[in-house]
Amino acid sequence: GDGNTPSFGDGNMPSFGDGNMPSFGDGSMPNFGGMNKGGFGGMGSDDVKLKYIDDDADSYQNIFDNAKTEVSKADKTRLINSLKNLSEQTDLENTVNIEEVIRYFVVHNFLCNGDSYTGQMIHNYYLYEEDGKLSMIPWDYNLAFGTFSGSDASGSVNSPIDTPVSGGMSDRPMIAWIFGSEEYTQMYHELFAEFIGSTDLAKLIDDTAAMIDSYVQKDPTKFCTYEEFQKGVEAIRSFCTLRAESVSGQLNGTIPSTTDGQAADSSALIDTGGLVISDMGSMNGGNGGFGRGRIDSGNTDNTSDSAPSGTPGNNDPAADESGTSASSDSIQKPAAHERSFNTEGGRQMNGAPQMNGPMGNGSSDGSGYILLGISALCLIGGIITAVLFRP
DSSP states (O other): OOSOOOOOSSSSOOOOSSSSOOOOTTTOOOOOSGGGSOOOOOTTOTTTTTOOOOSOGGGGHHHHTTBSSOOOHHHHHHHHHHHHHHHHTOSGGGTBOHHHHHHHHHHHHHHTOOSSTTSSSOOOOEEEEETTEEEEEOOOOTTTTTTTTTOOHHHHHTOOTTSOOTTOGGGOHHHHHHHTOHHHHHHHHHHHHHHHHHOOHHHHHHHHHHHHHHHHHHOTTOSSOHHHHHHHHHHHHHHHHHHHHHHHHHHHTSSOOSHHHHHHOOTTSOOOTTOBGGGGOOTTGGGTOTTSSOOBTTBOOOSOOSOOSOOOOOOOOOOOTTSOOSOOSSSOOOOTTEEEEEOOOOOOOSSSOOBOGGGOSSBOSHHHHHHHHHHHHHHHHHHHHHHHTOO
């Protein structure tokens, strides 16, 4: 809680000896256990949407075939029952970790990550279940801040907090229950106000930038210049300031908080000035830096607004407070009724991460590693924010 980034003792980043990034010899990424395991298609399928289909476990293969822990028949039955309650919005107190999931969506919706459960791709999250109660674990935020699929600055900064789902709320039961109840919607608004009022976003951004600044300067494989990195930091700071202003207005009623409301009256929307979304990165970043496909508040032209046809392999999130990790490769089996499911929805390549579409054509050169590093950094930032926002 105090809004500061975690301390590394003397306040410095860990030393790599001469200050250079460590070498991996043959250029391959190290094997971190679960890194090269799992991954699946199924993006947008009903089970990945966390919808109840029927009582047949085979109808949920995208979940059970990619579980990060061993799954018994009883586990499957229990999870299916939870998904049924979730879809029907019944017995929610025993089905969802209410406050934790609302806090997850508060931070998630602030960050405007279209490459996610609430976006068109409907993937990139981990589902955690314990004794029938469901939680969400953040994953893959490298295309947050409106940088996915050609979002314009005004649309991202003013993204309506009460209609955050692409394609309709009823199709995403893990968030639909929040807006299906006045009580939970009010809690969502209260926790959003608490987040805006208690988190020093500018300090968090500045501290994180200072933490990695010298390493960015020395990295010979980075796909942006140091000046572009500095411009990106400034753009993130500007985005968060403007986003907080818009959310505050949506909470107090001076700005419409739904898509229909903003379409009917856009006069109160926050002016984004010269904010350029692509300064924070873009889907083309891995093949040419931050300058590709520039998007500003008055121009939505982009070199590509289609979703990537492939994503890097899944990286296991850190252990939770109880010590239960989302990976079963290097830990003992969790206690009964504790299960973590990978619903990342991407496609795993063997060996080095490979990307198709805007990121490259199956290339396994250094840009893929840098992209993976940027993804990890964004995930760390998201986790830090979520930790600061915990009750």
